Amino acid sequence: GFYPSSPTTKLFIDGKFIESKTTEWIDIHNPATNEVVSRVPKATASEMEAAVASCKKAFWNWSETSILSRQQIFLRYQQLIKENLKEISKLITFEQGKTLADAEGDVFRGLQVVEHACSVTSLILGETMPSITKDMDTYTYRLPLGVCAGIAPFNFPAMIPLWMFPMAMVCGNTFLMKPSERVPGALMFLAKLFQDAGAPDGTLNIIHGQHEAVNFICDHPDIRAISFVGSNQAGEYIYERGSRNGKRVQANMGAKNHGVVMPDANKENTLNQLVGAAFGAAGQRCMALSTAILVGEAQKWLPELVERAKNLRVNAGDQPGADLGPLISPQARERVCSLIEKGVKEGASLLLDGRNVKVKGYENGNFVGPTILAKVKPNMTCYKEEIFGPVLVVLEADTLDEAIEMVNNNPYGNGTAIFTTNGATARKYSHLVDVGQVGVNVPIPVPLPMFSFTGSRASFRGDTNFYGKQGVQFYTQLKTIISQWKEEDATIAKPAVVMPTMGN
Ligand code: NAD
Numbered sequence: 001g002f003y004p005s006s007p008t009t010k011l012f013i014d015g016k017f018i019e020s021k022t023t024e025w026i027d028i029h030n031p032a033t034n035e036v037v038s039r040v041p042k043a044t045a046s047e048m049e050a051a052v053a054s055c056k057k058a059f060w061n062w063s064e065t066s067i068l069s070r071q072q073i074f075l076r077y078q079q080l081i082k083e084n085l086k087e088i089s090k091l092i093t094f095e096q097g098k099t100l101a102d103a104e105g106d107v108f109r110g111l112q113v114v115e116h117a118c119s120v121t122s123l124i125l126g127e128t129m130p131s132i133t134k135d136m137d138t139y140t141y142r143l144p145l146g147v148c149a150g151i152a153p154f155n156f157p158a159m160i161p162l163w164m165f166p167m168a169m170v171c172g173n174t175f176l177m178k179p180s181e182r183v184p185g186a187l188m189f190l191a192k193l194f195q196d197a198g199a200p201d202g203t204l205n206i207i208h209g210q211h212e213a214v215n216f217i218c219d220h221p222d223i224r225a226i227s228f229v230g231s232n233q234a235g236e237y238i239y240e241r242g243s244r245n246g247k248r249v250q251a252n253m254g255a256k257n258h259g260v261v262m263p264d265a266n267k268e269n270t271l272n273q274l275v276g277a278a279f280g281a282a283g284q285r286c287m288a289l290s291t292a293i294l295v296g297e298a299q300k301w302l303p304e305l306v307e308r309a310k311n312l313r314v315n316a317g318d319q320p321g322a323d324l325g326p327l328i329s330p331q332a333r334e335r336v337c338s339l340i341e342k343g344v345k346e347g348a349s350l351l352l353d354g355r356n357v358k359v360k361g362y363e364n365g366n367f368v369g370p371t372i373l374a375k376v377k378p379n380m381t382c383y384k385e386e387i388f389g390p391v392l393v394v395l396e397a398d399t400l401d402e403a404i405e406m407v408n409n410n411p412y413g414n415g416t417a418i419f420t421t422n423g424a425t426a427r428k429y430s431h432l433v434d435v436g437q438v439g440v441n442v443p444i445p446v447p448l449p450m451f452s453f454t455g456s457r458a459s460f461r462g463d464t465n466f467y468g469k470q471g472v473q474f475y476t477q478l479k480t481i482i483s484q485w486k487e488e489d490a491t492i493a494k495p496a497v498v499m500p501t502m503g504n
Pocket of ligand 1: 214255
């Protein structure tokens, strides 16, 4: 009995889905209707303590469990996620609003990290060096840290928690998750499957809440590392508070991703990719291509870009043919609309206005249709702030160099893309642009989990990135052993060449 089949979201403590004893609850809404679909508790202090205590208690056995057994649990887990992918996706659409196809992508990209976690046996190898002096060798072990914690955002209810606890746990850590209070359901489902895959009680615990839960995680002395994904406001705060308390923190944060369109680009492809990457998921992706820089003659493509954006269908995420669903909340909708308004006031031209979109049967949903602001200048609010909605802001540049300068002057460094058919242009751009993830004719260059998610500058705080080799480094520490076994101490025994006769 956990959400969504129950009216309340449970806590997951010590292997049990339990009802919180809190008096403070937060409503969860279906963004397409704004109907309340469940309630999520703000866990009490003693419930949060119990969750960490459970992680702590489970750590010794879990970290001493053969790595092959942990790998087997994750092999079973990836299979269970595959079998339940459609169900989890439906739940995501229900609580988060994105289209079903997009929700499936959300689960799928998380699943890939779980699959990757299964290769831990090669990823976690230490290093060795023999004979550093006579009879002396050095070797290192990569060992888990202890209890680690994750704090997740609303926009990828499955993928982002799956960036966190599988990598941490396969390395031998136990884990405390705090999902976004707006979309906790997918994680509860994933926790149930994880238990079914054989994860021992207490290895994964889940608490719910907002600021108090976050502060609890930043301050608790038994938590060694924090993985955060979300806004800069929360991420910078968590990075500072957690670091001050001696924890490792990795924080993936906000973005303003530029797509640079060169006049030699494949027009058809580029316009489709721009439109898909700007408005897909209603722009609520940290890798959404929310900013276009049209270089030179490519500026003439603007009317066609607008035409394509107009053709996208706005609808509830579970409706057939929906290209984009609603925003997460009425507040998010209001914020997006006011940023559009500000853009117009500050001199941008509104070529497509999605603010008054009507969705039949879903009049109360948080819908905004595709919106395009052109003639945008770098000093405008709609350029400086992350909009996180289906709004594409369009700037112009005369040359590639000018475009590069613009991208590098923007404080964020999450993702970017260049559209061109010229290899030299692409290479120059990828080389000079100071952004962590670059797509060449690829609008949303999110790395597969054998690489790492490498946002930079204002989009990231910490030293070690999520998943891939970096993820293993984040969740482990090295122990170095220098040992001397003197040759003269070797036991010299005569080999027994006679057939052993037991009992002699
Ligand atoms: P958010 O920062 O509001 O919430 C993220 C988490 O932090 C939630 O669990 C929330 O409970 C907690 N939180 C919120 N405000 C807080 C505060 N003031 N102090 C302490 N904790 C707080 O983010 P969101 O709205 O859920 O997600 C959208 C943001 O996440 C966007 O900025 C987006 O770019 C970013 N994001 C980044 C990546 C990435 O990999 N770089 C991926 C997805 C989302």
